[in-house]
Amino acid sequence: MKRLFSGIKPTGDLHLGNYLGALKQWIALQEDYESIFCIVDYHSITSAYEPNKLNEYVLKCACNYLASGLDHVKSIISLQSRIPSHAELTWILNCITPKSWLERVPTFKEKAAKQEDNINLGLLDYPVLMTADIILYKAEAVPVGEDQLPHIELAREIVRRFNTTFGELFPEPKGIVGKIGRIKGLDGADKMGKSLNNCIFLNETKDEIWRKLSKAVTDPARIRKIDPGNPDVCNLFSLHKLMSHEDKIQEVREGCTTAGIGCLKCKRWLTDSIDKELEPIREKYFQYLQNPNYVGEILVEGSKKANLIAADTLEQVRDLIGFNYDFIK
Numbered sequence: 001m002k003r004l005f006s007g008i009k010p011t012g013d014l015h016l017g018n019y020l021g022a023l024k025q026w027i028a029l030q031e032d033y034e035s036i037f038c039i040v041d042y043h044s045i046t047s048a049y050e051p052n053k054l055n056e057y058v059l060k061c062a063c064n065y066l067a068s069g070l071d072h073v074k075s076i077i078s079l080q081s082r083i084p085s086h087a088e089l090t091w092i093l094n095c096i097t098p099k100s101w102l103e104r105v106p107t108f109k110e111k112a113a114k115q116e117d118n119i120n121l122g123l124l125d126y127p128v129l130m131t132a133d134i135i136l137y138k139a140e141a142v143p144v145g146e147d148q149l150p151h152i153e154l155a156r157e158i159v160r161r162f163n164t165t166f167g168e169l170f171p172e173p174k175g176i177v178g179k180i181g182r183i184k185g186l187d188g189a190d191k192m193g194k195s196l197n198n199c200i201f202l203n204e205t206k207d208e209i210w211r212k213l214s215k216a217v218t219d220p221a222r223i224r225k226i227d228p229g230n231p232d233v234c235n236l237f238s239l240h241k242l243m244s245h246e247d248k249i250q251e252v253r254e255g256c257t258t259a260g261i262g263c264l265k266c267k268r269w270l271t272d273s274i275d276k277e278l279e280p281i282r283e284k285y286f287q288y289l290q291n292p293n294y295v296g297e298i299l300v301e302g303s304k305k306a307n308l309i310a311a312d313t314l315e316q317v318r319d320l321i322g323f324n325y326d327f328i329k
């Protein structure tokens with residue numbers, strides 16, 4: 001079986017965008033690949049963060065992974081900072097990566113513009129750490145959002161440079177982008193994200209989902225209930241298409257285009273669909289959250305398994321780059 005690697009930064013509770021854009025795809029892929037799903041805490045410190053929140057964020061991220069259906073028996077669920085090889089390989093890769101490659105990365109330019117007072121080297125080096133994450137496991141498949149593709153391209157370039165400089169060791173990883181594309185937030189404008197306050201969290205109750213959806217942006221041209229709407233420009237219809245049953249989707253399209261239903265009705269139905277899918281996840285999430293030590297053990301076990309693979313790869317790297325000093329046993 002081919003290897004797969006992916007990760008999410010622990011920045012608090014995961015939301016519907018993470019679920020539809022990443023987790024749901026991972027759950028399907030874990031059947032076909034030997035998968036490593038990592039919580040990438042080293043990546044999360046490249047932007048300002050509160051050290052005393054990290055404990056909670058890592059725990060919640062792990063609970064969301066498990067509650068959504070990642071299987072810690074079938075796959076490896078790991079914590080990046082508990083596997084020292086990630087940071088070590090990053091240093092080695094740093095020394096073959098031209099700085100100019102990193103300065104060209106679009107996410108770096110965006111982040112640098114957003115955090116002008118904190119353009120730290122980690123921010124610039126972010127894609128190299130990501131490369132190390134992937135190639136330590138010789139992973140060939142990397143499910144990511146579209147915004148991450150430049151990072152995968154860079155990883156491939158670093159791999160080529162390593163292989164030609166020191167000898168063939170790593171396969172070139174390939175990004176797998178889901179069919180769904182980016183999930184827009186409830187404002188209908190930006191990508192769904194925690195910091196933009198436009199998301200539905202995976203652990204929210206039906207009432208909370210309804211409260212948020214009732215205020216969400218729909219077809220802006222539909223002002224009165226008696227006006228027919230255009231589902232194809234309505235952000236909530238795209239959520240219906242991802243969350244509702246085929247019959248319901250048809251009913252919404254029909255009702256909206258004929259002004260048979262108003263936006264509130266459509267939002268009620270969407271609340272039902274989202275709640276139906278998230279309810280079992282929410283239930284499991286709180287069970288895991290109440291057993292943090294159990295979740296911690298899963299991460300420790302997963303990180304140990306990951307460490308066996310990673311340390312072995314790092315040993316091969318050390319051999320190739322000339323660190324196998326023969327007078328030191």
Ligand code: TRP
Pocket residue numbers: 005006007008009040043129130133134142143144145148
């Ligand atoms: N940068 C990724 C994101 O923000 C997270 C990530 C870190 C990752 N390391 C990775 C994804 C390795 C895939 C593979 O989504």
